Amino acid sequence: MHAFSKVSAQADDQRALLAVLRGERRDPPPVWLMxxxxRYLPEYRALREEKGGFLALCYDPEAAAEITLQPIRRFGFDGAILFSDILIVPHALGQDLWFEAGEGPRLAPPMTDGLLDGLVADHSRLETIAETVRRVVAQLPAETTMIGFAGSPWTVATYMVAGQGSKDQGAARRLAYGDPHAFARLIAAITATTIDYLCLQIDAGVMAVQLFDSWAGSLAPDQFRRWVIEPNRAxxxxxxxxxxxxxxxxxxxxxxxKLPEYARDTGFDAIGIDETIDPVWADQALPPALPVQGNLDPLALVAGGDALDRAVAAVRAAxxxxxxxxxxxxGILQDTPIVHVERLLAMLRQ
Structure with a gap:
């Protein structure tokens, strides 16, 4: 277990992850895991059983702060990622949100016409998340970077339009083609709320933020530029x-x-790379000084052993x-053995 201490501005130089995000190379590299x-942690499963469903945990600042800190206590990761969900934004915009056991999120009414006119926004839901950040930062080790996050507008919109997740994001893609003006209004609303939300997180103590665009790969090139590049740049x-x-x-x-275009045209300070991208190619294709994050296959971590060792070495070499x-x-998979995470950290910290 890692002892906690108060975070202070003077501790910035201790935060390896923050230093790398600002362009400094560190060896060994800082590490955190999406x-x-x-659910791979028994302490998380115990708290969830005690407190109730996933959304209830997100809106319970004491519980959400405890969950955010659990992997920091156990593993001493260099970054603590806020425990929350990307769908807090549509909930704040007025959609009903709940989670079906074994089936994922549901939002109502579906925004099939892209219009938010019938919804009543409740931005106090965002303030609840900011309270979680304040509680975490008050207990965070001085060397740990607090990371906030939100969903990118395109990915959030896919859930809002369909009312749930989908394999091809077809409902949102159809609306984007069929009524681009209505879809643009929806994207604009998500973008504006996301900016305010991230500012709220930063004011509460977040030191870096990540935008998750889980479904960015589902768009044709011109649609990608309009619904991924432009809102992210904004x-x-x-x-x-x-x-x-x-x-x-x-x-x-x-x-x-599309990764080089995304890196060039959005202006992000660092780029996260998924496991399907060849890290050697990414290193060659991206600007030399741009910090990158990734990109170990989560299933290599599940497998462990020699497969994990080789995969870690390949990423580091690239x-x-x-x-x-x-x-x-x-994201880390729920059947990931804890001993494999410990092995990964031992390899990185040698």
Whole structure:
């Protein structure tokens, strides 16, 4: 277990992850794992059983702070990622939100016409998340970077339009083609709320933020530029203006060869890379000084053993000459053995 201490401005130079996001290379690289606070941890499962459903946990600042801190206590990761969900934004915009056991999120009414006119926004839901941040930061080790996050507008819109997740994001894609003006209004509303939400997180103590674009890979090139590049650039520009000095990570899953365009045109301070991207290619294709994050296959972590050792070595070798944050290519899986996470950290920290 890692002893906690108060975070202070003087501790910034101790935060390896924050240093890398600002362009400094560290060896060994700092490490955190997407979904590091979650179901693979017995302490998380115990608290969830005690407190109730997932959404109830997100809106319970005491419980959400405890969950955020659990993997920091156990593993001493360099970053603590806020325990919350990307669908807090549509909930704040007025959609009903709940989670079906074994089936995922549901939102009502579906925004099939892209119009928010019938919804009643409740931004107090965002303030509840900010309270979680304040509680975490008050207990965070001085060397740990607090990471906030939100969903990118395109990914959030896919859930809002369909009322749930989907395999091809077809409902949102159809609306974007069929009524681009209505869809643009929806994207604009999500973008504006996301900017305010991230500012709220930063004011509560977040030191860096990540935008998750889980479904960025589902769009044709022109649609990708309009619904992924442009809204993300707007958020980055607004945050850099309103909260200068706070690094921003963009994580566009599944975009493949569009990665250099995304990095160039959005303005993110660092780029998260998913497990399907060849890290050697990414290192060659991206600007040399740009910090990158990733991209170990989560299933290599589940497998462990020699497969894990080889995969870790390959990622580290590919990014040996640039600022690099070690992470997975997507979220940690719930059947990941804890001993494999310990093995990963031992390898990185040798």
């Amino acid at each position: 979904r590091q606070a979650g 958020i980055v520009e607004a945050l850099h203006t309103r909260r200068p000095g706070v690094p921003m990570i963009g994580f566009p899953k599944g975009i493949g060869e 990014f040996a000459n640039r600022p690099h944050i070690f992470n997975l290519g997507h």
